[in-house]
Amino acid sequence: DIVMTQSPDYLAVSLGERATINCKSSQSVFYSPNNKNYLAWYQHKAGQPPTLLIYWASTRESGVPDRFSGSGSGTDFTLSISSLQAEDVAVYYCQQYFTTPTFGQGTRLEIK
C-alpha cells in the first residue's frame, strides 16, 4: 500500500493568515498517460462527516471556497488556505487513489 505522511500533525494559525499543510506519498501518484495526480484532500469537522475539498491534486470541489487550493505533483503535495476563517477549524486529510485508497494521518488546524 502507498503510505501517506502529512506534516505537521498540528497547526495553529491566526485568523486571516495563510495555513499550509503538506502531504508526501511513499511512491508517485502521478499517472502520465492522463497527466493526473491521484490525490484528494478532505476536511473533517468535529461531529460531522468528512467533506471533499480538492481532487486531482488541484481541482476544487463545487461549493468549496476559493481560499482553499491544492498543489504539487508526484510524491509531494500541499493544501493551502489563503486567509484562515474561524469555520476552517478541522482536521485535514490527504488521500491517494492511485492504488487502493489510503489516507494520511491527518493535520489538526486550530486558530492561534
Added chain:
Amino acid sequence: EVQLVESGGGLVQPGGSLRLSCAASGFIFSNYAMIWVRQAPGKGLECVSGISDSGSSTDYADFVEGRFTISRDNSKNKLYLQLNSLRAEDTAVYYCAKSSGGGVNHYFDYWGQGSVVTVSS
C-alpha cells in the same frame, strides 16, 4: 440531492457480529463504487472495504483478516458491511462513502453521517 444514511451500529461484545447498512439516494447507485471508511476514537480515517459498481469486485484492508464482508443490492440502492468476530479495536464510527467512479480507486465525493460501533464487554 445525494444522501447516504447508515444504520445498524451499536454495542456488541467481543467476538460478536453486526450488520451495517447504508441507504443511498439522489444518484444512480449502480453506476458508482462504494466504500466503508472508519474512524476509531482519537484516530484518523482508514478505509475498511470497497465494492465496485456492479458488486463483482471487492477489496478489504489488511486488518479485516476475513472477518468483514461488503455487499450491495443495486435493486434496493443499499450497501452493507457484515462485521463478524469483532474486537475492541474495531470500535469506531463507520462511514459509507460514494466513489466518484465505478471502481474503488477514486476519490470519495459524498459521505454518510456515520454509524457508531462499540465493541466492549
